[in-house]
Amino acid sequence: MATEQSPERARPWQRHAADVPVDEGIVGRWIHDLEDAQTEAAQAQDPARQEDGVSVVVTFELGDDVAPCLRSIAAQTIDHDRFEVVAVVPHGTDLAPFDTFEAERRDVRLRLIELPATGRFAPRDVGTAAARRTYTAFLAAADYLSSSYLETMLDRTTTREIVAAHLVDAATDAPVEHPLTYVAGKLVPTTFAKQVSTSDEIVFLLTLLARYRLDVARTDQQATYFRAPRVTLRQGRTQDFDLNVAAPMHTIGKLSELEGTCPRESLELLRDHIRLVAAPINAYLKEKPEDHDRVLDLIESYDLAEFPYDVVNRGLARSLAISYCFVPYNDTSAIVMAKRVRARRDLVDVVFNTMDQTREIDPSMRRISSPFVEDEIPIATPTRWSSWPRIDEFRLEGMRRIEALEAQKGPYAKLYSRVMWPASQFLAASYKLHNPSVTWVAEFSDPVSRDVTGAERGTPIEDGPFLDAVHDELKKRGLPVLDSDNLMAWCEYLAYTLADRIVFTNENQLEYMLSYCPVPELVPLVRAKTVVSPHPSLPPRFYSMSEQTYPLDPSAAHLAYFGNFYATRGLGDLLNALAGLDEPTKSRLHLHVFTGNADDLRTHVKSLGIEDNVHINPYVRFLAFLNLTTKFDCLIVNDALTADSHAKNPYLPSKWSDYKGSGRPVWGLIEDGSPLSKQPLTYSSPVGDLQAAQEILRKLAQSKMS
Template sequence: MSHGICAPLVTVVVPTYCGADRIGDTLRSLAHQTMDPASFEVVVVMNGPADGTPEVLARIRREHPSLRLRSITVPEAGAGRARNAGVSSAAGTYLTFVDDDDSVSATLLESLAARVADGIVPLAMVADVVTDSTPSVIEFDNYLNRRISVQTGQTVPGESLPVALGFVAAKLVPTALARTAEFDSSLRSGEDVVYWFDLFNRAPFLFSVVESSTGAAYHRSIRVGSISRQASSYDFSVSQRLEVIQRLASREVTHPAAVRVRDALMVSQTVLINGYLRETGEEVRLRAIEQIRELGLETVVRYDVLNAGLAHDLAICYAFPPWVDTSGSVAARRIRSRGVVVDVISQSLKSWSGRDPSGRLIAQEFISDHAELTGKAGVFEWRPIERFVTAGFQQITTWEATKGSYRSVYSRSMWPASHFLAALYKIRRPETTWIAEFSDPQQRDSRGGFRGARCRPGPLLDELLAALAATGVELAPDVPISELVEVLAYGLADEIVFTNEHQREMMLDYLGRPTLEERVRDVSVISEHPTLEPHFYQLAPSDYELDPGVVNLAYFGAFYKTRGLAEVVEAISALSVERQRLLRLHVFTAEPEELTLAAQNAGLNGVIIANSYVPYLEALNLAARMDALIINDANTVGMHSRNPYLPSKWSDYAGSGSDVWAIVEPGSVLSEKKSRYQSRIGDAEAAQEQLVAIIKDHQ
C-alpha cells in the first residue's frame, strides 16, 4: 500500500474494461473528494485486453499523489468478476462501487461516511449525466431520485426503498457484509440487483439517506443512443431480465422484509419487460410467455405487470378465479384458449363459494387489468344484476380513459349479469365485437323448470329493451330475466357460443321467434369447454397417497338430484370381496360426510374414500395419476326433450391421459365421446361389468 500504515475507512472499487478513454475522469472525481485522502482508497480492477489503462493510472498518480490508488488484474472479462475481485482485495472497513464511465460529486464519500452505523447502509442521490449532448446535461429528475428524495435525511427500512437495491452504486456497505455474497458472473446484466438482494437477505439493513443539501450524488453517465439500442433487443429486454428473475426466485428467503424486497425487485424487472412489449407486437409477447414457461416461472412472474397496458379486448365473467365456480373456471380456460390479452370484470363470490388461488394460473398469461366488484352476488336477481352492470360500466369507462374503446367484449353466462353488462357495452359501443357464450340454457333449469324471476323497471331495462326494439324484437317490461338475457345475446351479439349442439337446439326450440332463430344460426358456433395443456397437470403436484397395489378410480364433483353415484355404489357392493380389495374409489366432493355414511352402510369402508374438494390444479394432477376417472351425465329424462348438457369435467379428463368411464344418458353428447368405458345411468349391472373390465385392464 502506497500511503502510510493505517487501513482506510472506505474502499472504492472501480471495475474497468477497455476504459482507458474514460476512467481518467472517474478517478479525478475521486481525487477531488472532501474526505481526507488518507481515509479512503481506490482499487481499480482491470478485466479486459491491454488498452493503455495502466498508463492512465500512472498519470493520475502523478497528478494526484495523495490519492491512494492501486490496481489489480482479473484474467477473465466481466463486471461481476471484477467487482468480486475488488471486494476481496478491499482494505477499507466500508466499501462502495463506481463504474469506470461514471463520476461522483466532491462530497459523496464524506457524506456517506458521516451516516455509517450498525445495521445502516448510507445512500445518496443518483444524477444522470447525458453525455450525448454538448455540453453534458446533469439531470436529477429520474426514477431513482423520485423515490429516494422523499426520504432525504431520514433512516428507513431497506424494504421501503427496494429501488436502491437495483443499482450497484451510491451506497456504502460494510466490507464484511459485502463479502458474504458474490456477483453472479453468469448473468449478462442485472447481477448488481441479485448481489444487493443477497446482502439484504443475509442481514436486512436500514437505508440512511444523505441530505440533498450536502450536494452528495453519484453521477451516472447516460448515452441515450446506446441505451435505446440495447433496450430494443429482445435478449436484453426480455431474456436477461427473466434470468435475473430466475436467480431471485431461486433464493431461499425466510425474513418477511426480504420476501417483500425480492417481490419488488422481480416486479421491477417485469416492468422493464413490459416496456419492451409495449413497443413490439403480440408475437414477441407470446415468445416471452413461452420463455417464462421454459424457465418454470409461471408462478413467479406477475402477469398483471407483464401485460399492463397491452389489453385492447375485454372479458366480462361474473364468476371468475380465484372463486371456486365451474363457470368461472371454464371462462378462464376460454380466455386462455382464445389467446388474446384482456381486461377482466368479475364479481366477488365471497358469500357463495370458497377461494382457490391456483385458478388464477389458468388465464394469467392473457390478463392485464382485473377488477373484481364487491357487493351482494346474485344469479337471477335484478338488483344485484343492476349493481354489477352499473359498477362494471364505471370501471370500464375508467380503463377506456387511457386505452380507448375495446375491440371486443367476451362474456360468459351461467350467471346472467355477465351478458347484461356486455350487452350494455355493445349498445353504447356498437363498433365493438360482442362474443356471448352460454354454458347452459338460461330459461330452463336442470329439472326442466322455468326460471320466472322478472326484471324491474328502471333506466337499465329501458335502454336494453329499446336496443332490442331497434332490431325488431319487442319484449314486455316485466320480461323474465332468463328470457331477456338469452334474447339480448341473440339479437345483439356478433358471435354466440354454445358448448354443444343439443344445447343450441333446445334453446332455439322454445325461442318461438323464427327471424331471431335464423340470426342465431348464422352467428353461432359450437365450442366445447377447452382442455388445458399437459403442463397444467403437473403445476400443482398432490401429496394425496394412492396405493399402487390396487386400481384407483376417481370422481370429482358435486352430487345433485339429477347426478349421483348410486349405481356405482351398488355395483361395487355386488363385486366379490376379492375384487373389492383390488379397488379404491376416491371421491372429491363438497359434502364428503354424506358419501362416507353411505359407504359405511354399504359395508364399503376403505373401498370408497370420500374427500373434500381440492384446488383445481391439484385435482388435475390427481386426475392424471388415476387409473380411471368417472364422469356422469345429468339425468334429464322427462325433463328435457334432449340432454343439453356436456359435463365440464370431460375437458379436464380429456387432457389427463387417464382412462375415462362415462355413465351416460342414451343419445347425450357425452354418450358420443370416445371414453374407454361406458354404461347407462341407473344401470348397476352394466356398471358392475365396467368395474370388472377396469380391474382386469389395470390390475
C-alpha cells in the same frame, strides 16, 4: 509504469503488493496456469485477512473521463488509512491519470487490475475478489462522490447492513429513480459481497438482502453519489428480443428464486424490482404485438408462481371480457372463463363481481388467465344470481368503470361474455349498445331460463332506461321486442338478437335452447351466428404446478371422483356396484372421493359396508385437483340425470375437460345420446346399469392382479 515484461504485468490483478489475494471462482479461471494462483485465491475468503475500512472498487469503460472520479476520491475527508482503491480497467486503458493520482496522493493505496482483452469477466466481480477491507463500495469511473461520502458511509454501517447513499443525476442534481436497482452508491460487507456475483446489479443487492438477511440503511446528503447520464443499450433497440425479453426474464428468474428465503420486510421490495425489470418486455410487445405468444412461451418456461403480467401487458388489451364470476374466486364458472380467456389468446381487460363473502379466494388460479389480462376490474356490488336490482347495479357500475378505461385507451374492438351468472350478459349488452362496432361473442355454458328438470325459471326484470334502450335498438334492427318480464328469458334473448357470435358447449344444448326460443322466427338468425365449442383443457404443465402427496397402494386399482357426490344422481349405482362384488375383487378396488358433502356420503358408504374401499376427502384447490387427477388409475365423471324431462341430455360436465387433459383413463356414467356419451371415454356404462358398472370394476381390478 509497468511494462509488458515486468513482474506486475505477469500478474495483472496486482501492481503494488505481491500478497494481494484473488478470488479463485472469479479471477482464478483466467490465471489458473500461474504458479501458486490457487493458494492466493483461497486466502481471499479468509476474513482474518481483511483490514478494517473500505475498499473502493472503481470500474471503467474505454473512453471514460476518469479525472472527476479520481478528483472526488482524492478529496475524501476520511483518514487515508481507512480505505483503499481497487481500479479495474479494460485492456488498453490509458493509465496516465492513475500515475498522476498516485503522485498527488501517495497516502492512498491504489491497486490496478487490468482485464484481458477477451472481456470474459465482470469488472465489479474482479474488483470485489481483490478487495481487502471489511466493506466494499462501488464506483463507476464516469461518476463521482461528495467529499464526505466514504466517511459518512463507513461511520453508518454495521456488519448486517447495506448502506445506501443519496443517489442523484450528475447533470440535473435530481434524485435517481429506483436507486436500489444500482450497485452504485452502496457500501456492502465484503465477506458477503465476495459470495455473490455483481454482474446483475439488482440480483446482487436483493440476493444479499434475501440470502444473508441484510438490512438497508440510508444516509443523508452528506453521502451523495453523482451518477453521470447513461445511454442504455435498450434505448432505440426495443425490438431486440434477447435484450428486452430474454435478458430481463433471466434476471426475473434469479429474483424469483429469492422469494422463498426473502425476509418479509424485503419481500415487497423484491416484487417491486421484478415489476421494474419486466418493463422492457412491455416496450418490446408494444413494438411487436405479434410476438406475444413467443414472449409468453419464454415467460411460462420459467414456471413462476407469480409474474407481473399486468406490467408486461400494459396498454395492449383491445378486448373486453365480462364474467360475473372470475378467478381468483374458486368457482367452476370462474375457472371455465379463465380457461376460455387463455384459449382465445386475446389480451383483455376483465370485469367481474367481487365475491369475497361467498367464494373462497385462490390466487394460484390466476396462472390460468393472467398471461392474457391487462386490467382486472372488480365490481364491488352484492353478489346475487337473479335479483334485477343487484344485476342492474352491477351493470351500471361496470359501465362506469369500462368508460373510465375507454377514456385512456379508446373503445374496445372485441367483447366476450360468458353466462352461468346472468349479470354478465346484461353488462355485455349495455356495452354493445354503447359501442355498436364492437364484436360481441356471448357464451352459454348451460340453458339459462330452464332448470335441469326443464321447468322455466326466472325473476322479474324491471322497466327502466336499460330496457328502453334495448327496445329502441331492436326496433332499429327490425327485430321483435320480447313480450316477457322474465329476467332469464331476456338474458338469452339479448344474446340471440344483439351478439355477433353465440357459443354453445355442445349440439344438444344448442338444439334444446333453440327449441324453446320465445320468437321462433329468430332461430335461423341464431343458427347463422352459432359456434359449438366445448370447454377447453389446459396445457399439460398445469397438471404439475401444484405437486400433491397422496399415497396409493400399488397393488390396488384406484378410482377417483371430484365434486359433489349425490347417491340419487347416478353415483349411487357405482357404490352399489362396488358393494355387490366378491371380496377378492373388492379388495383390489379403492374409490377416492373429493367432495364437499362428506357427511351424507360417509353415512351411505357405511350402510353398504364398503367404508374400507371408499376414501372420503375434502375439496382441494384447482391446481391441486389437476395434479391429483394424474395419480389415479381411473377418473369418474357422471351425467346429470335428465331422461325424465328432456328428449336429449343438453349438459356436458365441465369436469370432462379437466379429466381429458390429465392423460388418465376416464369412466363416464352416461345417459344415452348425452354430450358426454360422445366423448372419447376409456370406459362407459349407462346410468342405472349395475351389471355394466361391475364389469368395468372387474376389469380395473384384474388390471392390477395381472
